[in-house]
Amino acid sequence: MDKYDVIVVGCGPGGAIAGKTAAEKGLKTLILERGRKPGEKNVSGCGLSPKCWRDFPFMKELDLPNMRVAEMATAHFVDKHNKELINMSFSPSESAEYEEARKFLTTNVYRSELDPWLASLAVEMGAELRTSTLATGMLKSDRGKILGIILEDGTKLSADVVIGADGIISTTAISAGLRNRWEAYETGLIIQYDYKATREKIDEVIGSNALHYWYSATFPVAYTFFNANGFHAGLGGFLEWWDKSPLYYLDTFLQVEGIQRQIRLTEAKPREYQAHMLPFLSRPGKTYADNLMLVGDAAGFACPLEAEGVYYAMLSGKIAAEVGADSISSGDTSELKLVDYEKRWKNSPIGDEFEAGPEISNFLRDLAFNPKPGEWITPFLNDVMFGICNVANSHVANWRDMESELYKYSPYLLDVLLRDFLPIIGAINKPHSKEISRPLKWIGNKFGSFLLPRIARRIGSQKDLPLDAMRFLIEQFVEPLIEARMDSRYFKERGGK
Ligand SMILES: Cc1cc2nc3c(=O)[nH]c(=O)nc-3n(C[C@H](O)[C@H](O)[C@H](O)COP(=O)(O)OP(=O)(O)OC[C@H]3O[C@@H](n4cnc5c(N)ncnc54)[C@H](O)[C@@H]3O)c2cc1C
DSSP, X not given: OEEEEEEEEOOSHXXXXXXXXXXXXXXXXXXXXXXXXXXXXXXXXXXXXTHHHHHOGGXXXXXXXXXXXXXXXXEEEEOTTSOEEEEEEEOOOTTOSSHHHHHOSEEEOOHHXXXXXXXXXXXXXXXXXXOSOXXXXXXEOTTOOEEEEEETTSOEEEEEEEEEOOOSSOHHHHHTTSOOSOOGGGEEXXXXXXXXXXXXXXXXXXXXXXXXXXXXXXXXXXXXXXXXXXXEEEEEEETTTOSSOHHHHHHHHHTSHHHHHHHHHTTOEEEEEEEEEEEOOSSOOOOEXXXXXXXXXXXTOSOTTTOOOHHHHHHHHHHHHHHHHHHHHHTOOSHHHHHHHHHHHHTSHHHHHTTTHHHHHHHIIIIISOSTTHHHHHHHHHHHHXXXXXXXXXXXXXXXXXXXXXXTTHHHHHHHIIIIIHHHHHHHSOOOSSOOXXXXXXXXXXXXXXXXXXXXXXXXXXXXXXXXXXXXXXIIIIHHHHHHHHHHHHHHHTTOO
């Protein structure tokens, strides 16, 4: 039986970086990939964030044939008639912390180009890569301890440490007994068309405004991400959400005039229809066992808000290989030692992303993956801009009317603020310095989620309530309740002082 120090299952970004790091540490490393070449079976947006450049110096060498740097992004807002009413663009801020973050928002690539490049880095470091090789289960001792991997053809391979980098439907996670499949409410289904177009046309029509987000009352949040010679137009939602065929929503999205224009002007032709799932967890579960660690999507590490997963797969791959090397050299690869992996990822940007995981999941469920609020969010944003800028009347007259015009949105705004935004702020902040009485804490914790939206709706629906009175009510009743809720939640989740 072939014996390795480390076997990595899967050669996506997580597996490639785990393999590269392990080989760099001098470990005998094997990477198994079911595709005929890395990236063959992988589907992504795929916008790489500047963090990849910040944390992985080799990324400075990335020069793929069809990558496109996005120096600007545009958010489009579509109303219930499938008509775009307003859009806004943004660019990197000069105050961003490091050079790449000041230069671009993402660098868009194809997985069919990125994955082979990352894999080549691992091979250069000495890792062995076996493609067209499917891992079907774990080699285990009589007592169930993981000893290696079993392949589709029955071949057994032994390893001191196995790194499961095999994506969302992770055979390693399931056969190691770390979990079953993700539940439908924690799994996203993303579908997209891949269009081809010439580089010249995309340069001319899109340039570096290469990320377009589409928020609508008629379909869940969608995107068009442009590469050098084509683009992806897709959308997604939790598996449990779809009340109609996902294709119905994708087609509705593609009917929006702005998309039609992008397709027409770039003379784009559909190249492929793609569907893929990815984890949308509020908190990852256990990611290690005796002799095993899970990385990337297999561990559920895609960011809970935007599903950015490539960077988190790379980062977790690196951490897992470092912990693996450490544990092999200490002669202890049991879970008592590999718990270091969990400690390290929790202390990294991965752990940060999940600090407000449950609150972000709610936000996604309420607002991003749910088109319904688009019925007021799109006209609200438009009415604000219209109120400020329109020339149908004198500006002063417009501005005088604006307050009452926008008043009708206040119940919705308060609802969203209380239900979706404040819980996120509460989760990422330290407890409030204000002393909160015990009964209020109790009420806030027990009834906050029930009472707050109702109070918000009641206040917001009082059309004739003067703003001062509204402010007074919010300050006196709503804010203390929110604070109480946050405070109790903080103490509850962290086990008290
Ligand atoms: C439509 C879509 C758009 C996305 N857009 C973005 C984006 O713009 N930016 C971003 O950062 N992230 C994006 N993501 C998320 C990102 O693609 C994933 O989080 C990331 O690919 C995870 O990397 P990974 O290495 O963990 O897993 P994967 O990329 O899934 O790689 C797993 C690898 O394991 C192989 N494998 C699986 N099972 C076995 C087995 N049993 N034996 C051998 N090999 C096996 C697979 O063939 C694959 O190569 C998107 C995801 C989707 C679905």
